[in-house]
Amino acid sequence: MQNTSLQFKKQVTIKLADVKLQDALSRLQTRFVEGRSAVIGEIDDLQATRTAAAAIRDRVLNDLEHWLLHFEHQATARGAIVHWAETGDDVNRIVAGIAAQHGVRIATKSKSMVSEECGLNDALELAGVKVMETDLGEYILQLAHEAPSHIVAPVVHKNKEDISDLFAEKHHLPRKTGIAELCREAREVLRPAFLNADMGISGGNFLVAETGSVLIVTNEGNGRLVTTLPRVHVAITGIEKVVPTLEDVTTLVRLLPRSATGQSITNYVSVLTGIKAKEDHDGPEHFHIILLDNGRSSLLGSEMQEMLRCIRCGACMNHCPVYQNIGGHAYGWVYPGPMGSILTPLLGGIEKSPDLPNASTFCGACAAVCPVKIPLPDLLRKLREKQMERGMKSRQETFMLKAWTWLALHPKTYALATRIGVRVMRLMGGKEKLIHSLPGAGGWTDGRDFPAPTGTTFRELYKRGVHK
Amino acid sequence: MNARDRILGKIRNAQANKTLGAIAATDQHTESIASHLANHRRGPLPPPPDSLVACFKERVIKLSSDVLETHDKMEVPALLARYLSERKLPMRGVCWTSLAGLPWRAAGLDMQSRPATNQDMVGVTGTFCAIAETGTLMVLSGAETPATTSLLPETHVAVLDPRRIVATMEDAWELMRKEYKQPPRAVNFISGPSRTADIEQTVTLGAHGPYRVLLILAPH
Numbered sequence: 174m175q176n177t178s179l180q181f182k183k184q185v186t187i188k189l190a191d192v193k194l195q196d197a198l199s200r201l202q203t204r205f206v207e208g209r210s211a212v213i214g215e216i217d218d219l220q221a222t223r224t225a226a227a228a229i230r231d232r233v234l235n236d237l238e239h240w241l242l243h244f245e246h247q248a249t250a251r252g253a254i255v256h257w258a259e260t261g262d263d264v265n266r267i268v269a270g271i272a273a274q275h276g277v278r279i280a281t282k283s284k285s286m287v288s289e290e291c292g293l294n295d296a297l298e299l300a301g302v303k304v305m306e307t308d309l310g311e312y313i314l315q316l317a318h319e320a321p322s323h324i325v326a327p328v329v330h331k332n333k334e335d336i337s338d339l340f341a342e343k344h345h346l347p348r349k350t351g352i353a354e355l356c357r358e359a360r361e362v363l364r365p366a367f368l369n370a371d372m373g374i375s376g377g378n379f380l381v382a383e384t385g386s387v388l389i390v391t392n393e394g395n396g397r398l399v400t401t402l403p404r405v406h407v408a409i410t411g412i413e414k415v416v417p418t419l420e421d422v423t424t425l426v427r428l429l430p431r432s433a434t435g436q437s438i439t440n441y442v443s444v445l446t447g448i449k450a451k452e453d454h455d456g457p458e459h460f461h462i463i464l465l466d467n468g469r470s471s472l473l474g475s476e477m478q479e480m481l482r483c484i485r486c487g488a489c490m491n492h493c494p495v496y497q498n499i500g501g502h503a504y505g506w507v508y509p510g511p512m513g514s515i516l517t518p519l520l521g522g523i524e525k526s527p528d529l530p531n532a533s534t535f536c537g538a539c540a541a542v543c544p545v546k547i548p549l550p551d552l553l554r555k556l557r558e559k560q561m562e563r564g565m566k567s568r569q570e571t572f573m574l575k576a577w578t579w580l581a582l583h584p585k586t587y588a589l590a591t592r593i594g595v596r597v598m599r600l601m602g603g604k605e606k607l608i609h610s611l612p613g614a615g616g617w618t619d620g621r622d623f624p625a626p627t628g629t630t631f632r633e634l635y636k637r638g639v640h641k
Numbered sequence: 642m643n644a645r646d647r648i649l650g651k652i653r654n655a656q657a658n659k660t661l662g663a664i665a666a667t668d669q670h671t672e673s674i675a676s677h678l679a680n681h682r683r684g685p686l687p688p689p690p691d692s693l694v695a696c697f698k699e700r701v702i703k704l705s706s707d708v709l710e711t712h713d714k715m716e717v718p719a720l721l722a723r724y725l726s727e728r729k730l731p732m733r734g735v736c737w738t739s740l741a742g743l744p745w746r747a748a749g750l751d752m753q754s755r756p757a758t759n760q761d762m763v764g765v766t767g768t769f770c771a772i773a774e775t776g777t778l779m780v781l782s783g784a785e786t787p788a789t790t791s792l793l794p795e796t797h798v799a800v801l802d803p804r805r806i807v808a809t810m811e812d813a814w815e816l817m818r819k820e821y822k823q824p825p826r827a828v829n830f831i832s833g834p835s836r837t838a839d840i841e842q843t844v845t846l847g848a849h850g851p852y853r854v855l856l857i858l859a860p861h
Contacts, residue, residue, distance in 0.1 A: 197841075204842035217687045225684040232677070238652045239674055251823075257645040309848060310839035326842060333841050356837055356845045363849065368759055383678055384824050394792060394835035394850025401788050401827065412648065417677055423810045424684030434838065437700075438775040441850070442830040449826055452784035454756040456826045466648045473655035 178505030208435020247385030251447025261291030285376030322501030373399030377410035700776025704833030734763025
């Protein structure tokens with residue numbers, strides 16, 4: 174997928190003014206934020222479980238080569254073929270090769286954010302393979318030629334009316350208005366595709382090293398259909414998704430759906446190991462597992478390694494005041510919200526996404542809900558430091574920070590400057606005690622008023638003994 | 642050098658400053674991986690429920706599944722016949738071979754023992770075990786236990802021995818390891834009818850899988 178995060182600020186202005194989007198985003202907040210808080214308490218000792226989950230991820234990341242090799246060995250022993258891909262283009266080439274090898278004409282696909290990284294659908298269409306997205310949200314986006322705006326609820330930016338219009342136009346059927354009717358229509362349109370597909374493409378939420386299995390969580394049942402009916406199954410996932418044992422993955426599964434959609438468990442958790450046996454009636458004859466690097470290995474051993482713990486639940490974006498106001502498309506690539514503001518610059522180049530590390534208020538809500546305890550604000554801060562070191566900040570910002578540093582190192586001048594500052598600002602506030610615009614801070618005051626200071630600094634109050 | 646070697650090389654280099662170079666340490670390393678794999682250590686678990694069956698049933702209903710109970714497995718067809726006729730659903734379908742011997746015909750049902758096709762409206766399966774914590778069925782694929790039976794029909798009926806209800810997924814793995822050398826091709830954990838909330842985050846039952854799931858608890 175093309176990275177357009179350079180346009181972030183322009184996109185934000187458009188998204189903030191988009192009434193329909195704002196309405197859709199408020200829904201996400203009530204359903205997912207309240208949903209999570211309703212079920213997360215079911216976990217008896219949430220903090221201990223989060224700590225255990227983070228430790229499971231760290232165990233793998235600190236020793237990734239060994240765990241990947243163990244996974245590869247076990248998966249191969251059961252008849253799967255493991256492929257390694259350095260870039261998204263490599264994934265596309267590998268999948269097109271598998272399709273050609275098996276004479277694949279139609280492929281059905283369940284949701285995979287990694288495949289979005291690669292732009293797999295376009296590549297396969299070019300290779301002459303018809304690809305059908307089957308997750309309802311992804312199917313809607315494929316019809317509309319749009320990108321997902323959320324990693325769990327990809328079509329959150331659209332409302333029911335949009336989807337009614339789209340289905341009526343593309344399916345050539347009478348326009349449906351009820352959500353249940355729309356779902357039924359999608360089911361009936363997609364069922365023949367499931368039955369006729371030669372190849373099923375899925376992601377992989379986790380890889381289990383112990384057994385060489387790919388674990389997939391889904392609700393719609395499409396994940397089961399694409400991995401059961403076609404004679405070829407291709408699972409694509411990141412190299413960081415390995416987990417040692419079935420017990421370890423169970424701890425993560427206890428957290429993933431609760432954090433993501435507010436479900437105690439997803440409808441289906443499928444653990445897929447190897448190919449069908451001779452006497453089996455269903456299951457793929459060929460199982461290919463593609464492990465994608467795409468820049469992930471460069472995070473290992475660095476101060477950003479904790480980002481690789483991520484299990485893609487989306488809780489950080491659901492709880493982020495920035496995401497809640499601008500939605501996912503503004504971020505310009507596959508991963509939005511706090512995790513995307515870190516991953517996009519790290520995987521795609523920090524110079525291509527200069528605004529993303531700054532798209533955070535550092536309120537800390539993301540870190541508080543992260544099931545694997547990724548210190549997201551700390552990582553964002555480290556990215557900002559990198560930007561400063563590389564001279565990527567604007568002249569104004571660099572000057573302001575330097576001025577601040579100088580002032581902070583000269584306490585007497587600092588005291589004088591603040592004493593003058595708060596008095597001037599009190600006058601600016603007038604009777605309302607609100608400042609409508611501040612020179613140099615237009616971006617802040619355009620959207621809200623600045624409460625005027627009372628005219629006395631903290632140090633003055635302290636000296637007068639107000640604290641006693 | 643191929644992609645595999647290059648990726649593994651990058652991983653090794655990235656961690657070179659962290660990992661200990663000495664050979665003894667590497668042996669220890671391998672040892673710790675092997676022991677972690679062998680130990681199957683569990684993470685923090687929920688407290689065990691007072692009654693596995695009661696907890697399971699409560700969770701199952703929350704997931705929008707239906708539950709029926711009988712003390713006699715031979716009663717299963719009659720229970721199912723009543724359930725289907727009350728809902729005006731087709732009185733025919735497919736079942737796993739292990740259930741072919743139940744008196745289906747006497748209950749007015751036409752149950753064929755074969756894998757499901759797209760035309761079948763009712764699929765009856767057994768259950769490897771079930772999990773009380775989340776109200777989840779664990780179903781294993783195999784020659785006699787096709788995965789399509791619980792997937793293609795609009796109604797999935799699962800027959801379950803209440804003595805096979807365990808507390809957690811960890812317990813379910815332990816049971817699987819006891820009875821099988823290795824996991825089958827597909828282990829499916831099923832928690833209610835298929836659903837989607839993609840349109841306006843509104844939960845709608847019956848996406849691409851079954852519209853309804855009926856559990857019949859019957860001691861085997």
